[in-house]
Amino acid sequence: MTLLTATGLHKAFGPTPALAGAGITVDAGEIVAIMGPSGSGKSTLLHCLAGILTPDAGTVLYRDVDLGSLPDARRSELRRTEFGFVFQFGQLVPELSCVENVALPLRLAGIKRRDAEARATEWLEKLEVAEVAAKRPGETSGGQGQRVAVARALITGPKVIFADEPTGALDSLNGERVMTLFLAAARATDAAVVIVTHEPRVAAYADREVVVRDGRTRVVEPAA
Amino acid sequence: MKGWVNDLALGVRIALGGGRSSWRRLALTGVGVGLGVAVLLVGASMPTAAVERQARQDHSRVVQGQPRPPGAVALYRQYAPELFGGDEIMGSYVVPEGPGAPIPPGLQRIPGDGEIVVSPALADLLASPGGELLRPRFPQRVVGTIGQEGLLGPNHLLFIAGDATIPRTDQTAYYGFGTPAATVTDGTQPWYWALGLIGAVVLLLPVLLFVTIGTRLAGPERERRLAALRLLGAGSRQVRRIGTGDALAGAVAGLVFGVGFFLVLRAFVERFEVRGVSVFASDLTPTPLLGALVVVVVPVLSVLTALVTMRGSLVDPLGVVRRSAPVRRRLWWRLAPTLVGVALLTTQAQAFLRHPSTLDSGPSIVGVALLLLGIPLLLPWLVERSVGRLRGGAPSWQLAVRGLQVDSGSAARLVGGVAVVLAGGIALQTLMIGQEAGVRDRQYVLQDPSRVTLNLEGDAVERGEDLAELVRGTSGVTAAAFQRWFIARMPTQDVLYVQVGSCDTLRQEARIGQCRDGDAFRVAGAAPVAVLPAPGDRVDLLGPGPLRVAGQWTVPDLTAVEPVDGDPHRSGIVLTPAAVRGTDVVFQSSQLVVRIDPSSPDVVDRLRAALGPVGRQAYTRQVTPLDRERPAADYRTLWRLFLAGSLVVVALAGASLLVLALEQVRTRRRPLAVLAAGGVPRSTLAWSVLWQNTVPLAVAVVVAVVVGSGTGLLLQRASRTPLTLDPTGIGALVAGIVAVVLLVTLCTLPAVRRATGATGLRAE
Numbered sequence: 001m002t003l004l005t006a007t008g009l010h011k012a013f014g015p016t017p018a019l020a021g022a023g024i025t026v027d028a029g030e031i032v033a034i035m036g037p038s039g040s041g042k043s044t045l046l047h048c049l050a051g052i053l054t055p056d057a058g059t060v061l062y063r064d065v066d067l068g069s070l071p072d073a074r075r076s077e078l079r080r081t082e083f084g085f086v087f088q089f090g091q092l093v094p095e096l097s098c099v100e101n102v103a104l105p106l107r108l109a110g111i112k113r114r115d116a117e118a119r120a121t122e123w124l125e126k127l128e129v130a131e132v133a134a135k136r137p138g139e140t141s142g143g144q145g146q147r148v149a150v151a152r153a154l155i156t157g158p159k160v161i162f163a164d165e166p167t168g169a170l171d172s173l174n175g176e177r178v179m180t181l182f183l184a185a186a187r188a189t190d191a192a193v194v195i196v197t198h199e200p201r202v203a204a205y206a207d208r209e210v211v212v213r214d215g216r217t218r219v220v221e222p223a224a
Numbered sequence: 225m226k227g228w229v230n231d232l233a234l235g236v237r238i239a240l241g242g243g244r245s246s247w248r249r250l251a252l253t254g255v256g257v258g259l260g261v262a263v264l265l266v267g268a269s270m271p272t273a274a275v276e277r278q279a280r281q282d283h284s285r286v287v288q289g290q291p292r293p294p295g296a297v298a299l300y301r302q303y304a305p306e307l308f309g310g311d312e313i314m315g316s317y318v319v320p321e322g323p324g325a326p327i328p329p330g331l332q333r334i335p336g337d338g339e340i341v342v343s344p345a346l347a348d349l350l351a352s353p354g355g356e357l358l359r360p361r362f363p364q365r366v367v368g369t370i371g372q373e374g375l376l377g378p379n380h381l382l383f384i385a386g387d388a389t390i391p392r393t394d395q396t397a398y399y400g401f402g403t404p405a406a407t408v409t410d411g412t413q414p415w416y417w418a419l420g421l422i423g424a425v426v427l428l429l430p431v432l433l434f435v436t437i438g439t440r441l442a443g444p445e446r447e448r449r450l451a452a453l454r455l456l457g458a459g460s461r462q463v464r465r466i467g468t469g470d471a472l473a474g475a476v477a478g479l480v481f482g483v484g485f486f487l488v489l490r491a492f493v494e495r496f497e498v499r500g501v502s503v504f505a506s507d508l509t510p511t512p513l514l515g516a517l518v519v520v521v522v523p524v525l526s527v528l529t530a531l532v533t534m535r536g537s538l539v540d541p542l543g544v545v546r547r548s549a550p551v552r553r554r555l556w557w558r559l560a561p562t563l564v565g566v567a568l569l570t571t572q573a574q575a576f577l578r579h580p581s582t583l584d585s586g587p588s589i590v591g592v593a594l595l596l597l598g599i600p601l602l603l604p605w606l607v608e609r610s611v612g613r614l615r616g617g618a619p620s621w622q623l624a625v626r627g628l629q630v631d632s633g634s635a636a637r638l639v640g641g642v643a644v645v646l647a648g649g650i651a652l653q654t655l656m657i658g659q660e661a662g663v664r665d666r667q668y669v670l671q672d673p674s675r676v677t678l679n680l681e682g683d684a685v686e687r688g689e690d691l692a693e694l695v696r697g698t699s700g701v702t703a704a705a706f707q708r709w710f711i712a713r714m715p716t717q718d719v720l721y722v723q724v725g726s727c728d729t730l731r732q733e734a735r736i737g738q739c740r741d742g743d744a745f746r747v748a749g750a751a752p753v754a755v756l757p758a759p760g761d762r763v764d765l766l767g768p769g770p771l772r773v774a775g776q777w778t779v780p781d782l783t784a785v786e787p788v789d790g791d792p793h794r795s796g797i798v799l800t801p802a803a804v805r806g807t808d809v810v811f812q813s814s815q816l817v818v819r820i821d822p823s824s825p826d827v828v829d830r831l832r833a834a835l836g837p838v839g840r841q842a843y844t845r846q847v848t849p850l851d852r853e854r855p856a857a858d859y860r861t862l863w864r865l866f867l868a869g870s871l872v873v874v875a876l877a878g879a880s881l882l883v884l885a886l887e888q889v890r891t892r893r894r895p896l897a898v899l900a901a902g903g904v905p906r907s908t909l910a911w912s913v914l915w916q917n918t919v920p921l922a923v924a925v926v927v928a929v930v931v932g933s934g935t936g937l938l939l940q941r942a943s944r945t946p947l948t949l950d951p952t953g954i955g956a957l958v959a960g961i962v963a964v965v966l967l968v969t970l971c972t973l974p975a976v977r978r979a980t981g982a983t984g985l986r987a988e
Contacts, residue, residue, distance in 0.1 A: 052901050073905065080903025091898040095626035107619045108904055136630075152902075 001028045003160055003192055004049055009058035010215075011044050018044040019055065020215035026160065031183060031193040033206035042196045042212040043164055049194060050083055050162045051075040062160075080108060084153030084191070086163040086182070091149050092137035099124060099133040102152045109156065123151035127181050143174030150182045154189060161186055163195045167202055179205050231462055235469020252883050254477030259875070260432070261482020261522055262489060268514030273507040277376055283402045284329050284374055290399060297324040298397035299334065300390045304840045308358050308381075308829055313346060315383035317840050319390045326400045328384055330374020335386035340364035343375055343382040357829040360836025372504060378494040379502035387840065389682060429593070430641035430877070433600055436529040447534065464534060471530035475523035482522075553608055558601040562931075565594030569938040588942060595935050596648055599927055600640030606927060607636040607920045614919075620908045624915030627888075635920040638884055642877040643924035645870050646961055647932035653953045654936025673822040674702075676831060677815050684841035685814040689726075691835065691842065692816055698834045700827030703819035705729030708811045710804075712763040712777060716755065720763070723798045724811075730798045732817060734785040742802035746782035749792035756795060767810045775808030816842065878964045885913060885972045893979040900980030909976050914969045921965050925958055 004026040011019040018041040026032050026049075036042045047053040048060055051067040060067045062082070067075060085091070092101045102120035107113060124130045127147040132140045140148065146166060153161050166182065167175030183205050186193045195206060203209050209220040239250060292298065298321040306313040320334050327334055335341050340362060342350065347369060349355045350362065364385050375382060390396060450463045450470075490508045510518065568591030611628040628635065680688055688706035695704045707725035714720060723730070727739035734747045746756055757763055757779045765775045780803055787794040820827045835842045889896065896909060933949055940947050 047901075050901065076900075076903045076905055078903070079901065083903070085898065085902050087898055087901075089894075091895065093623060093626070093895045093899065094892075095630045096622070097626075100622065100626070104619060104899075104904075105902065107622070108908065113616055 002026070003028050003063060004194075005059075005061045006045075006049055007059055009045065009048055009055045009060070011041075011048060011053060011055050017215055019048065019058075021058070022212065022215060022217045023058075024049070024210050024217055024219075026192050026194055028159065028192055029187070029190045030208075031186070031195070031206045033203035033209045034194065034196045034212060035198060035200075035203050035209055036212035037198065040212045041215040042198075045212055045217070046162050046164055046194060046196045050085070050160075051079060080105060081156060082159045084156065084158035084161040086146070086149050086153045086161065086166045088165040088168040089142075089145075092145060092152075094137050097134050097136055098129070098140065098148045101137065101148060102155055105152060105156045120151070120155060123155050124148065126185060127151045141174075142170050143178055146170060146174075146178045147181060150178065150185065154185050154191070157189055158191055160192045160194065163193060165197055166195065167197075167199070172201070175199075175202070228465055231465035232469035232472065235466040235471075236473045238466065239470045239473035250474060250477050252879070253474035254481040256879055256883065257475060257478025257522060257526070258481025258485055259879075261478055261518060262485035264518045264522070265482060265486040265510050265515065266489065266508070268510035268518055269508045271511050271514070272509045273503045276504070276507045280329070280373060281376055286398045286401055290397075292397070293399055296399040297321050297326075298392075298399055299325040299328075300392050300396045301398050302387075302390050302396055302840060304843060306361065306832075306843075308349075308361075308832075309354070309826070311349075311381055313358075313381040313383065315385065317385050317387035317390055319386060319388050319392075321392070321397070326398065328374060329401055330371040331384060332368060335364075335367055335384060337386045337388040338364055339367045340383055340385040341368040341370055342366060343370045343380050345379045346381045346383055349381065357826060357833045360833040361839075363836060363839070372506075377497075377502035377507075378504055379497045385840075429596055430644045432525065433637070433641040433644070436525060436637075464531065467530055467534055468527050471527050472523055475526035478526070479519060479522060482518075553605040555605055558605050559598070561594040561601060562598030565591045565596075565598060566934075566938070567591075568594065569935070569942065588939060592648075592651065592935055592939070595931055596644050599643045599647055599924075599931055600637065603640045603643060603920075603924055603927060604633055604636040607632045607639075607923050610923050611919060618908075618911075619904075620911035621915050623909075623912035624919060627912075627916055628919055632920060634884055635916070636924075638877065638881055639920045639924035642874065642881075642921070642961055642964075643928040643931075645874060645877070646925065646928035646957055647935065649870055649957050650929060650932025650954050651935035651939065653950055653957070654933060654948070655939045674820055676818045676820055676828055678818065678831075678835065678842050680706075680814040680816060680838075681841045681843075684838050685811075687838075688814055688816065691838065695816065695818055695831055695834050698827075698830050700821050700824030701818055701831060702821055703728075703732070705732055705817045706814070707817055708814045710809045710811050711766040712757075713766055713773075714755075714757050714761070714763050718755070719766070720757070720797065723796065724801055724804055724809075725798070725817075727800060729817065730800065732788065732819070733798055734788055736785050739800065741800045744780045744782050744797065744799045744803045745785045747785055747787055747798055748795040749787050749790070756797060765808055765810055767812045774810045777804075777807055777809060874961065874964055878968050881917060881965065881968045882971055885917060885968060886975050888916070889913070889972060889975045889979050896976065896979045897981065906977060906980055909980065910969070910973055913972050913976060914966075917965050917969055921961070925961065929954060929958070 002025050004024070006025075007023045009019045009022040010017070020041075022041065022045050024032070024034075024045065034042045034045060044053065048055045051060070051062075051070070054068055062078070067078075070078070079085075092098070093104070096104065099117050099120045102123055103113070103116035106116035106119060111119075121130065121133055124133050127150055129140075129144050129147045129151070132144050132148065137145050137148070146169075150166075153163075163182070167178055170178060179202060183193065193206075195202060197203055211218045211220055240246060286301070299318055300321065301316050301318045303316050305315065316328075318328070318334060319337070325334060331341055342362075347366070350359055350366075362383065362385070370382055370384065447467075450467055490505050493503055493505055493508050496502065568587050571587070607628070611625055611632055614625045614629075616622070617625065680691070684691060685708075688708075692704040692706040695701055705725055705728055707723055707729045710722050710724070712720045712722055723733065727736065727741070727743070730736055730739065730745065734745055736745060748756065759779050759781045761779045762776050763779065764773045765777050766772065767774055779797070780799075782797065818831060820831065899909065900906065933954070936949070937947050
């Protein structure tokens with residue numbers, strides 16, 4: 001089942017075009033890697049797919065609903081309930097402890113603190129970082145922080161997880177560990193994953209690749 | 225040495241050379257520090273203003289009854305102050321003895337008979353629509369304006385009129401101007417100045433705090449810039465010197481802005497008046513010493529603050545790291561100033577009770593200053609402890625509280641300044657309530673607001689009955705009577721004031737039934753204060769002028785009556801005119817006693833306008849309903865001045881709070897953007913900013929209310945005024961501060977909106 005369909009996306013920042021007719025589809029439970037060199041527009045494509053940015057032209061359909069037609073509040077709600085996010089760095093609230101960071105999406109959904117933090121602890125255990133639950137992000141290693149971020153992205157049971165260079169700030173060993181745990185957890189919840197990366201090593205985890213160059217997309221079929 | 229200078233210069237260049245954001249930050253620091261500098265410069269100008277004013281006052285002063293110096297020519301002068309609409313109009317009528325008579329300061333020549341010179345402020349008042357009732361009192365031809373050297377201030381209401389009818393006696397002869405005299409004080413002055421000084425402490429203390437906070441705010445940005453320099457090979461000491469230059473640039477910008485603000489204020493200063501005192505623009509000039517002190521202290525304070533801030537962190541080539549975990553704040557030394565302040569104010573109250581005639585305001589002011597100084601010292605500790613205990617709550621609350629638990633110092637320091645203003649305001653307000661009520665009770669409780677007495681002189685005495693008839697036609701006048709007084713000395717040597725007037729006049733004093741001209745009455749309450757002479761007794765008649773015996777008078781038959789107000793202690797003799805006709809009675813004074821409706825607006829001014837043609841020969845210094853409010857109004861004026869100062873300081877605090885909030889949003893841009901990307905509503909983030917501002921402020925408000933009310937009550941106790949608090953006033957002050965915080969949060973929202981955009985997510 002197709003969850004996301006983007007067609008003819010155009011987006012410019014001032015005189016600089018970032019997307020020039022890009023398009024992509026994402027099916028349920030599928031892992032898609034968006035690749036491309038720096039400045040090619042891959043992050044912009046991800047932001048448009050997630051409803052963070054509104055394209056200048058083109059449409060993004062999530063379950064046949066045009067994200068561009070939704071008001072900001074509705075798009076925020078969608079991101080809170082249906083989507084999850086993992087970024088390269090600086091994504092955790094530095095003042096909150098790790099367990100509070102993971103519990104935050106549930107708290108925003110109105111779940112009581114105690115219950116939210118209990119579920120957050122379970123997710124931290126699944127991602128093998130239960131020992132940092134009470135620590136603040138600044139007191140954890142890069143790999144630990146990234147796994148905490150993955151736990152936060154997965155805790156609401158999202159249908160699509162957007163990851164922008166999730167291992168970009170990690171060494172290869174930690175990157176491997178994060179990707180393994182991340183994708184295993186995503187597959188366990190049948191969530192689709194859209195990963196922006198410029199590392200072929202990370203893209204290798206994906207079911208298929210989409211290459212972005214000069215704002216346009218090209219689908220690379222998986223090797224048979 | 226050259227290296228030092230180069231490093232400092234490099235710091236300045238770095239502060240200025242960062243493009244638009246650098247200039248914006250510099251402008252913000254400049255405005256913040258500049259407002260403080262402007263307030264400090266006004267404070268530094270106060271001695272000049274006081275000295276210049278005193279010099280002009282001394283220059284205009286005259287001494288009555290001086291012996292004639294050899295060859296001197298007299299200026300005959302009668303002082304004739306007026307009251308109009310609650311304002312005091314000072315002035316005199318003059319006539320020269322001949323050529324060479326002394327010319328009053330500020331005048332080119334002595335006005336001739338029927339001429340008048342007025343101060344610019346009085347000229348404006350006379351020309352204004354509001355001066356309509358005043359113009360009849362000055363029918364003379366205006367021939368000039370009194371110059372600055374003859375005025376105490378630009379709003380000084382003063383006239384000098386020529387009048388050839390002035391009695392030419394030793395008592396009215398003056399041979400020169402410019403005699404220094406002992407300082408004249410009234411009962412309200414020490415406390416008035418004490419209040420003023422406390423107000424200055426309250427306003428200047430936060431100003432210094434904000435100067436340091438303004439410098440601290442730029443700290444993280446400065447350290448990041450310096451880290452980049454370390455990467456290029458700058459040593460740690462060199463980096464400190466460069467940082468000093470960087471901080472110096474902000475301080476110098478603050479000085480430039482401050483001088484600018486001060487000059488703007490100076491241009492408008494002549495429009496303001498405090499307690500009837502206005503200041504010439506030329507008087508608002510900082511004394512060289514204090515001015516230099518401001519110019520030196522502000523940059524030094526900024527640089528020291530920057531250096532102290534840098535001590536807590538290590539500027540490394542790979543970035544800035546905290547030197548150590550934040551040290552848990554200790555209470556004992558923070559509490560010390562508060563305890564000393566309380567002790568001082570308490571002992572002051574005890575000393576005052578032992579010696580109630582004097583109140584040395586020095587220890588009180590030091591006590592107040594220490595109590596207020598204690599607030600910004602206590603607040604970081606209190607905020608840290610308070611937020612440390614907070615748990616749970618909505619996500620916005622949790623975000624804010626956790627943020628404060630990590631670093632509450634900046635916010636606590638900032639609200640410390642606001643708390644000082646608030647506490648000082650509450651203390652002053654509490655104290656003023658007591659003083660205002662005290663002044664009213666002390667001075668005017670016995671005044672009858674429905675009665676105005678006008679003294680008549682010269683020709684006006686002969687026309688007394690006609691003038692009474694004239695004023696009876698004035699709107700708001702319910703009755704008018706002409707009365708005269710003479711003084712008799714009884715064999716017991718007691719002096720008796722005897723009133724003479726028509727039956728209607730006497731009925732204003734005593735319950736007189738049947739009456740005809742020639743009747744005489746003995747007024748005595750149940751417990752009369754004086755033993756009155758009996759009919760047939762012969763008593764000495766005294767006067768005029770120095771009390772000498774002018775003849776004798778035989779007391780006629782008296783009809784006993786009671787005082788009209790039933791006062792049991794009142795006693796005296798009142799007569800109708802025919803009862804003294806043909807005797808040697810010498811009248812000491814002649815008066816118009818006018819009954820007015822005090823609720824009728826401007827009735828006293830209308831009454832004086834009706835008597836305008838009589839000029840100086842009918843005058844009153846009696847307190848009118850409006851005048852009764854004057855001392856209380858003085859306190860209100862001081863209060864308004866303080867509020868204006870508070871407004872500046874709170875605006876300064878608001879600006880600093882805004883800069884702090886924007887700085888927090890900027891440094892947290894990425895987490896905020898990630899949260900927004902994850903669907904966290906912007907309202908949640910906005911609320912978290914609000915809570916982050918509000919929680920320290922709530923602690924500050926509680927501390928300010930406690931310290932302010934406590935200080936006010938201690939001062940009330942010291943001055944033996946009734947202990948009273950003004951919840952409405954305190955509420956208004958708190959509401960004002962809360963409104964500022966809400967406004968600051970509102971102003972922060974666009975920055976939050978920008979920070980939560982997709983650009984904050986970019987990692988490349």
